[in-house]
Amino acid sequence: MKQGTIKNFFGNSQKKKEELGESNLGSDKKCATQSQKGAETNGQNSKESQQKPDESKSQQEESQLKEKPKAQKRRQIIDSSDDEEVPSLATMSISNKQIKKVENENQKNESSKSETKSSTDSSNLSKQILEKPKNEDEKLSQSSKKAAEQQDTKKKPTNNLRKLLDKHFDPIEDAPFYKDQEVLFGYLCDGFERVNEQEGKNSKAIQIEIMSKIFKSIILLNPDQVYEAYMFCILKIAPDYESNELGVGREILQKAISNCCGKSVTQIRDSLNKLGDLGKVASEAKSTQKNITNYFQKQAKEKPPITLNRTFNDLKSIAAASGKDSTAERERIIIKYMNEAKPDEACYFIRFLEQNLKIGAAEKTMQAALSKAFFEIAHNIKSNHVYTEQQNQLLEEFNFNITRCLCEFPNYYQVIETLKQIGKDISKLLDICKITIGVPCKPMLAKPTKSIQVILERFKDMTFTCEYKYDGLRGQIHYDGKDVTIFSRNLENMTQMYPDIVEFIKKHVSQSKTVKNFILDSEIVAFDKNTNKIRPFQQLATRGRVNVKLDEIDIKVCVFMFDLIYINDQSLLQTTLQERRQKIQECFVQEPGEFCFAEHINTEDVEQIQEFLEKSVKVGCEGLMVKTLETNSTYEPAKRSFKWLKLKKDYLDSGLGDTLDLVPIAAFKGTGKRVGLYGAYLLACYNEDMERYETICKIGTGFSDEILEACYKFFQDKIIPQPQSDYLTKDFKADVWFKPSVVWEIKGADLQISPVYTCAISETNQEKGIGLRFPRLIRVRDDKDPVDATSPSFIYDIYKQQAVVANDFDDGDDFY
DNA sequence: TCTGTCTGCCCC
DNA sequence: ATTCTGC
DNA sequence: GCAGAATGGGCAGACAGA
Numbered sequence: 078m079k080q081g082t083i084k085n086f087f088g089n090s091q092k093k094k095e096e097l098g099e100s101n102l103g104s105d106k107k108c109a110t111q112s113q114k115g116a117e118t119n120g121q122n123s124k125e126s127q128q129k130p131d132e133s134k135s136q137q138e139e140s141q142l143k144e145k146p147k148a149q150k151r152r153q154i155i156d157s158s159d160d161e162e163v164p165s166l167a168t169m170s171i172s173n174k175q176i177k178k179v180e181n182e183n184q185k186n187e188s189s190k191s192e193t194k195s196s197t198d199s200s201n202l203s204k205q206i207l208e209k210p211k212n213e214d215e216k217l218s219q220s221s222k223k224a225a226e227q228q229d230t231k232k233k234p235t236n237n238l239r240k241l242l243d244k245h246f247d248p249i250e251d252a253p254f255y256k257d258q259e260v261l262f263g264y265l266c267d268g269f270e271r272v273n274e275q276e277g278k279n280s281k282a283i284q285i286e287i288m289s290k291i292f293k294s295i296i297l298l299n300p301d302q303v304y305e306a307y308m309f310c311i312l313k314i315a316p317d318y319e320s321n322e323l324g325v326g327r328e329i330l331q332k333a334i335s336n337c338c339g340k341s342v343t344q345i346r347d348s349l350n351k352l353g354d355l356g357k358v359a360s361e362a363k364s365t366q367k368n369i370t371n372y373f374q375k376q377a378k379e380k381p382p383i384t385l386n387r388t389f390n391d392l393k394s395i396a397a398a399s400g401k402d403s404t405a406e407r408e409r410i411i412i413k414y415m416n417e418a419k420p421d422e423a424c425y426f427i428r429f430l431e432q433n434l435k436i437g438a439a440e441k442t443m444q445a446a447l448s449k450a451f452f453e454i455a456h457n458i459k460s461n462h463v464y465t466e467q468q469n470q471l472l473e474e475f476n477f478n479i480t481r482c483l484c485e486f487p488n489y490y491q492v493i494e495t496l497k498q499i500g501k502d503i504s505k506l507l508d509i510c511k512i513t514i515g516v517p518c519k520p521m522l523a524k525p526t527k528s529i530q531v532i533l534e535r536f537k538d539m540t541f542t543c544e545y546k547y548d549g550l551r552g553q554i555h556y557d558g559k560d561v562t563i564f565s566r567n568l569e570n571m572t573q574m575y576p577d578i579v580e581f582i583k584k585h586v587s588q589s590k591t592v593k594n595f596i597l598d599s600e601i602v603a604f605d606k607n608t609n610k611i612r613p614f615q616q617l618a619t620r621g622r623v624n625v626k627l628d629e630i631d632i633k634v635c636v637f638m639f640d641l642i643y644i645n646d647q648s649l650l651q652t653t654l655q656e657r658r659q660k661i662q663e664c665f666v667q668e669p670g671e672f673c674f675a676e677h678i679n680t681e682d683v684e685q686i687q688e689f690l691e692k693s694v695k696v697g698c699e700g701l702m703v704k705t706l707e708t709n710s711t712y713e714p715a716k717r718s719f720k721w722l723k724l725k726k727d728y729l730d731s732g733l734g735d736t737l738d739l740v741p742i743a744a745f746k747g748t749g750k751r752v753g754l755y756g757a758y759l760l761a762c763y764n765e766d767m768e769r770y771e772t773i774c775k776i777g778t779g780f781s782d783e784i785l786e787a788c789y790k791f792f793q794d795k796i797i798p799q800p801q802s803d804y805l806t807k808d809f810k811a812d813v814w815f816k817p818s819v820v821w822e823i824k825g826a827d828l829q830i831s832p833v834y835t836c837a838i839s840e841t842n843q844e845k846g847i848g849l850r851f852p853r854l855i856r857v858r859d860d861k862d863p864v865d866a867t868s869p870s871f872i873y874d875i876y877k878q879q880a881v882v883a884n885d886f887d888d889g890d891d892f893y
Numbered sequence: 894t895c896t897g898t899c900t901g902c903c904c905c
Numbered sequence: 906a907t908t909c910t911g912c
Numbered sequence: 913g914c915a916g917a918a919t920g921g922g923c924a925g926a927c928a929g930a
Contacts, residue, residue: 276911276912277911277912278912279912280911280912281912281915311902312902313902317902320902321902322900322901322902322903323900323901323902324899324900324901324926324927325900326899326900326901327899327900328898328899328900329899329900399926399927400926400927401927401928402927402928403926403927404899404926404927404928405928432901432902433917435916435917437911437915437916437917438915438916439915439916439917440902440915441914441915441916442915442916524913525907525908548905549905550904550905551904551905565903565904566904566905567902567903567904568902569902569903569904571904614904614905615921615922615923617904618904618905618922618923618924619923619924620923620924621924621925622903622904622923622924622925623924623925719913719914747918747919748918749917749918750910750917750918751917751918751919756918756919757918757919757920774920774921775919775920775921776919776920777907777908777918777919777920778906778907778908778909778918778919778920779907779908779909779919780908780909780918780919781908781909781910782909782910785918824907825920825921826905826906826907827921829921829922830922831921831922832921832922832923833921833922834921848921848922849920849921850905850906850920850921850922851905851906851907851920851921852907852920852921853907853908853919853920854908
């Protein structure tokens, strides 16, 4: 059976109705009556669909006239392509819904929200439709048809869960909904469940295949909702730069779940410790609860299945809640949703709120699946098709382009809309979805490197450069000739945090005749202009985040520019670092203490690098960034996301390093794959003079699976009911406390003043102790007793020796 | 108005 | 942020 | 080597409740 163009689709849909009815009757006798009903209603719909082409063509023309903005956008796209040759999804989809999509997001939300509301309040509409006698087929009026479109999601029998794994899966036939009907959220959940089952070789490919099938169904049946579906899969409700926080964390979720299933929060916690994940807790609560409450509910009325639209809108409402009682409002939405959801649906709703799908597939996999879906539709390839060499290559190109666009221009909505338009011609995607001032580009990241030798090997036969790695906040600074926007590493708009930088740029660049606009990549660092020294990261972090006033800034910053990715309407993404660096130096003038080029040297000499590394640490940096200059040095976040290397002092295996010997005195139960074990431990140093243990950090990384389990077992007979009287803590809550029993060797990057830990508290200022930044386990030490652990005074000495702290002491300005 | 708790595709 | 693991 | 999933410290901001 063919698919992939609209003609084929409608051709299919004619055949489909009979086949579907038959197969369902045959396959599942239990549901015979239901299936029959389903099949019949099906028939209605298919007939409708058949009629649609004529009708909706005119509708389409009409609304295209109405909808100027979108029409324009589309024209841009289509203008540059030859409409005839490339069958685009736009021409494929005859649905008037697609045009409806033009409404802006807010409007759309409002309307669909109210739709969902009315539908959940009473299932009258769907009942009506379900109970409609079949002889009314032909009489279906315009209005009830509309209603069917909006609400009727029930008709298609949904007991085809395994179809997603079926070799002969058909994205149209095997989706649990019909053309133009609401996408059922359960369909996505089924997909997640199947994805989660995959392991072993080829599992990634199968995961991608499964999700691509779902995306194909949605693209073909209800293209409006591809965006929502994809966004759900990557756990977002809006692009990153439109900061849309959910405001729901573990505590609220636990409360909501307990409220929903009539258990105490303590019971929920127990359940969480047993199951390892709140999603599972919710789904288990649902399925056990079913026996009692749901039974009667079912008798009373068949609940309409939950749609993707409703799910997504609920999530948006949760994020939108603010002000007084917003927490209660969020809770209310969650509880209501959970009450109506099936176990799987509740599970994934909760997991979305936890921002973790836990199915072994995350954004990269989802994106590959989306690419595959669009590719197969554009190229008319069936699911599970074994690709030819050439098809493989084409898919790779497809995927590469999509990845690249999503990195340069992470406006998911527009990328998906554009994909619908361009069909096969993937090269057109980058014409539209390209780096744009005002839209953050995903930043290049660096990979930790253990030694200079490793760097030399990695970059042999290439020229490379070393830069200081400043300890500050990443800042991607956009200037469009008028406004300045600053984005964080995670593409969050942080402009409000830096009015001083905004002012500086406006002031200096407006005078420049050579710079019209730009995007530059930098590290923003707390800086003391008087002493010309870098200040600790911790001080930078005390800056306000929103609505910072110029005259209230007490922590001054310096911008250290290290890359330029766009200048004067021209993208530099494809140029070499050498060229980009040259451009920076041409275009920008340094202003000491405010706006500087990142310190760098170009050398391949080990000793010089070593020296440079030490110098960087001495002035308060974290270490070095090492980057190729010519070969393979373009700014391409898409190709390899960790093309740069970072070299920090604490990475180095050589030398004694600054490791600490610490004693685990408490632990926290693990979640996810660490369920049943301890996920993290509380560590303390030993104060010989005072004969007490002083806390310094928790630790949860550096354990191999084996060691993690061994540690759990080791501590089973070391558990004590209360913290010992010689444990100095600040009202610290832990799941279990231990006798001091063992010493662990711990590495960290920095020591810093801590509001919660007590290490060296009597030597600091009696209120705040010292904490360890980036702690990780190196090894278990059998040769030391707990009382031999590192002492607080030793730790305090190291703390004082740290460059940035010393800088501050020099200044006589004891910040804390 | 003050204080404590929770949250963050937080920032690192 | 760091680290480990499966592929 | 990548992608995913465990986990760290500590800050401001938002909100709930006293």
